[in-house]
Amino acid sequence: MLTTKLSLEDKLPLTCSRRGTCCHGNLVMLNPWELFCLAREKKVSPREFRDLYCESGGIRLRFDGKAGWREKKACSQYIDNFGCSVHVGRPLACRLFPLGRQIQSEALSYMHQGEVFPCLDGCPEVTGLPQLTVGEYLQGQQTEVFENAQNEYLKLMQSLADIAFELLLDTGLAESGDTETLPLWRKMANENPEVLASSIGSEWIDSLTISEITDDNDDPVLFAQKHNDVLLSKAQNQFGALQTMQEVHEASVLIMGVALHLAHSLGAKPEILAEHWIDTAKKHGAKE
Numbered sequence: 001m002l003t004t005k006l007s008l009e010d011k012l013p014l015t016c017s018r019r020g021t022c023c024h025g026n027l028v029m030l031n032p033w034e035l036f037c038l039a040r041e042k043k044v045s046p047r048e049f050r051d052l053y054c055e056s057g058g059i060r061l062r063f064d065g066k067a068g069w070r071e072k073k074a075c076s077q078y079i080d081n082f083g084c085s086v087h088v089g090r091p092l093a094c095r096l097f098p099l100g101r102q103i104q105s106e107a108l109s110y111m112h113q114g115e116v117f118p119c120l121d122g123c124p125e126v127t128g129l130p131q132l133t134v135g136e137y138l139q140g141q142q143t144e145v146f147e148n149a150q151n152e153y154l155k156l157m158q159s160l161a162d163i164a165f166e167l168l169l170d171t172g173l174a175e176s177g178d179t180e181t182l183p184l185w186r187k188m189a190n191e192n193p194e195v196l197a198s199s200i201g202s203e204w205i206d207s208l209t210i211s212e213i214t215d216d217n218d219d220p221v222l223f224a225q226k227h228n229d230v231l232l233s234k235a236q237n238q239f240g241a242l243q244t245m246q247e248v249h250e251a252s253v254l255i256m257g258v259a260l261h262l263a264h265s266l267g268a269k270p271e272i273l274a275e276h277w278i279d280t281a282k283k284h285g286a287k288e
Contacts, residue, residue: 003100003111008135012117015129020083021122022097025072028061030054031265032211032227033149033220034091038077040217041089046210053077057197058209059265061091069122092146093267099134101147103154110134149220153266156228160259161277163235165284167252174286176245182278182288184253185260189274193264200257207234208258209265231258 006012030038032046035058039049050058053076065074077086084090092101098118100111112118119126132140168174168181188196197205211227239251256277260270278288 001113002115003113004115005109005111006099006134008110008133008138010134011131012112012134012137013119013126013129014132014134014137015126017123017125017129018083019069019123019125020074020078021069022094022119023075023078023084024067024069025063026075026097028063028075028091028093029265029267030059030061030091031149031153031262032209033153033223034146035209036211036213036217036223037089038086038091041086042077046212047206050209054209056193056264057200057205057261059193059197059261092143092150095141095143095146096138099137101150103151110138145220149224150266152221152224153262154268156224156231157259157262157266157268159228160231160235160255160262161273163232163239164252164256164259165277165281167239167248167255168281168286169284171242171245171248173245173248173252174281174284177287178245178249179287181249181252182281182286185256185274185278186271188253188257189260189270193261196257196261196264200254200261204234204254204258205261207231208262 035050035054036046038053039046042049042053044052053062054060055062062076063073064076065078066080068074068080074080075084077084079085084094096110098112100113102109102111138144164185168178173181188199191199207230211223211230213223213226213230217223235255239255242248242251260274263270263273278286282288
């Protein structure tokens with residue numbers, strides 16, 4: 001889809017009219033920090049929030065509320081004639097809307113879909129409201145903390161993928177002539193998140209989406225780093241004493257599935273990541 005890249009100085013009609021059209025029929029993915037923040041604002045546990053209001057293994061907000069704009073279902077957190085019930089804890093996707101965010105080769109950029117500013121369709125009155133620069137809008141939406149969380153979880157995603165690499169390349173699995181692991185990495189990357197979550201299993205999904213970390217909860221970097229430690233410890237305990245090449249193969253596929261599921265939650269493209277990771281593995285002797 002065509003996108004329009006923006007600079008922080010670009011001025012747009014970014015003052016919200018609070019009509020609520022963007023709270024209907026949209027796709028809002030959640031990383032574990034965002035799930036934690038939503039649960040805290042809702043005054044329930046992360047597990048309760050996930051089970052009540054999320055789908056795709058806890059990485060996507062349900063939009064199963066009352067139909068509104070263009071008969072589209074409302075977000076599960078939207079209250080008619082009021083607005084967002086968890087506004088203070090709203091995730092990055094909501095804070096950025098209608099903007100998107102992309103990191104390529106460590107370069108950060110913002111954009112919106114299409115050539116025409118997207119809010120004009122659902123909220124034409126924004127043209128009569130004050131215009132803001134992209135930088136002013138981001139500051140007003142307090143995106144920095146949530147962008148930090150997103151960045152840290154991208155690192156965690158790579159950390160999980162690295163375990164899959166180690167299991168494939170450093171255990172003798174690739175040297176044994178294995179040709180089954182890489183095709184399964186690709187297959188998982190192209191699966192629906194619901195299917196992927198089912199194949200990963202509830203134990204790892206729980207560890208990924210509801211970390212049970214309660215301290216340092218105002219610092220997403222520390223939160224994500226502690227979550228990383230928890231997941232690495234779990235992987236070490238589960239994969240540290242594998243006996244057969246079949247077990248190593250299954251472990252590599254499982255942990256790569258966890259990395260790809262996290263990729264979904266971050267709005268990344270798992271199929272593109274998987275092809276990059278497969279190419280890298282091939283360069284180091286793996287086959288398919």
